Amino acid sequence: MSNILATRPAIKAASGTGPRGRRSPSDKFAPYLFVSPFLILFAVFGVWPILHSLILAFYHTNGPKSQVFAGFDNFKFLFADPDFHTAVWNTLVFAFWSVVLQIPFALGLAILLNQRWLRGRTFLRLAFFSPNLLGQVFVGVLFSVLLAPQYGLVNKGLHALIGLPLDTKWLANPALVMPALILTSLWLYVGFNMIYFLAALQAVDKELYEAAMIDGAGPWRQFLAVTLPSIRPVAVFVLVTTTIGSFQLFELPYIMLNNSAGPDNAGLTVVMYLYNNGFVTGNLGYASAVGWTLAIGVLLISLAQMRMTGAWKAEAK
């Protein structure tokens, strides 16, 4: 108690209040002065472009100079365009399978690599994480060669193992493009998400396991009753970031499908649709409308996910 009392004057002095508890004018402005460089830069390079893109979304932009107010026309066209529907569908499919496959795989790996009996744990952690060090463009190039028909390693392997035809066109057959993208992204990101789960697992209170064991809980029961509730905040975080990341998918299909959306637009994602309209066709107004629609969509899905997983309730507790 005496220690707490002893620190009070020091806190008071550091807070910068005067003898009567009033702040001097310079004290009031000081915090703003210190954060002002960031705020100015953020306003110029963050807030203004965002607001400008919102304005632009309501204009037809024809060429670099001409803008004609179009009301909601960009949004109307967007929702009627079959390519946008394809892009949304592809993105949703990719996001769904990314979440469904990546989270269990990442969690499974994390649990495995958290076991003390496993030899070479550190090396394996590095090995599983290392694809993430490469970057999407490199991985895209790598997998476009691995998945090549006739000569690709994947086809050669599958031909030897299960007799799959050598000329299987992973990236030229509309039905196989999405599985190829999902598997590539799984290879790329599962190790990354594993790190989050690993950190969460290491923070779980060991006494909880001991208590569960005393109560007669087996490994599966311990996993359900102790591990999962303990790592829930991290799982929600991984779920939301994986979903958001999936909705931002661009580089991987763009590189793997040779700067295109692939056969029959099978690899067209919403961001690629945005890029094609904004930077290939040069219609920045329309691209802004796509961008805002995507942002609102991602926000709604993230909110829904957080609500469904009870993230806010946990936060409130």
Add this chain to the structure above:
Amino acid sequence: MRYFPFGRAALSILALAVTSGGWLALQPKPKHHATLTYWTFATTHYDSYKKIIPEFERQNPGVTVDLELVSLNALASRMQSAMLADLDVPDLFEVEIGQSAALFRGPTKDIGLVDLGPRLHAPGPDGTPPLWDRVVHARFAPYTNRGHIYGLPHDIHAVQLAYRRDIFEKAGVDVRKIKTWDDFVQVGRKMTIPGKQYMMEMSDSDATVLEPMLFQRGGGYFDADGHVIMDNEIAVQTMCWYVPLVAGPHKIGDSVGYFGQVQTKAVEDGYMLCYICPDWRSKNFENDVSHMKGKMALMPMPLAAPGGNPTTSWGGTMLGFTKHNNHQDLAWKLAMFLYLDKSQLADRYRSTNILPPVKDLWSDPVFHERRAYWSNEKIGDSYIRLAPNVPAHYSNPVIQTATDKLSQALVDCVHYYNTHGYVDHGDAQFESYVRSRMKMRADEVRAMARRDSY
């Protein structure tokens, strides 16, 4: 610390921020040292210009040229961003044919490129005819918009078929007897071994080869006024003809990708025997599959029908002049030097195999040399013979959408063909499907094109 109550650390950070910020603010604006800035996306162009620009600078004392190599996709994006922001625009730039039309969007007065019409129609120095009369006219088509010409064509890119001469000779095939595509398909059926060897590189999922076939038959994406024609009768018939060559039990074409190591391996292995080969690609073969030297040869494209067009074209590059440039005459002089100067022709041709679009230059001996790689043929001669016949590629700012839609139509038709059986159901039913599908895809392009109100 009497006047600064937040401690030394905060004071140091603040002092550092103010000093460095002040120092940056006081720096003089970097002056653009070069008189002209030139962007290109093609490594072969960059290498050949790099060699000869010092000569241009020597001939024009005080003039410096900043040559920059910018990646193909980045170049189009950077040009659009630069024009939008009026920043860092090059004085001259080369852009790929498929990306050029996007720069012609909007009201004519706002297009950031110089209309080259007056210069092209003006007589040349020393009494030479206007450049307009010297260049193959069809090559201006993709760079013409609402009557204005915004690009100088770098090339012609007439197409022949590259083929594995050694394999054909071993099989007793005399390519001189292949006059029409019907002849070609007949030979193809004999030469094709499913899964091991195909007559020709043709894709069932992208329109890369279908497109030059369409142009050979007089079709295209747009007419001279920019209207969509990719669902006209020529296009429908081309698609009906093409699909059975890449799908079904009698297919003679396959593709493993048009560039890179996998394609190189396929050429070496004879997985495909014939390849669409414009002049620029003949250099790719020489570089990428160098040990096929003497085993490859070129033959003219078979005719769609007797009397039809013996060639088509694939690819292209335009040189544009931005309005931003304050030295228009000098920029034109540089362009003429890089594109037309006779002293540089030989080097440039040997390093790229690209035939210039200016007809009077073709008499230079370099274009008539024999090439060991191509079984000692005079490949320049054959490209020159075909050059006047290259079809015009009319364009529109939504050209990229149109190429994507043609690919989609192809995938649709291949899927239908594979699942319904072309022979069982008869030609008429398949043709009807192709017609409806191509109209649907063309209508999607029309909807996109209508949004550009200029």
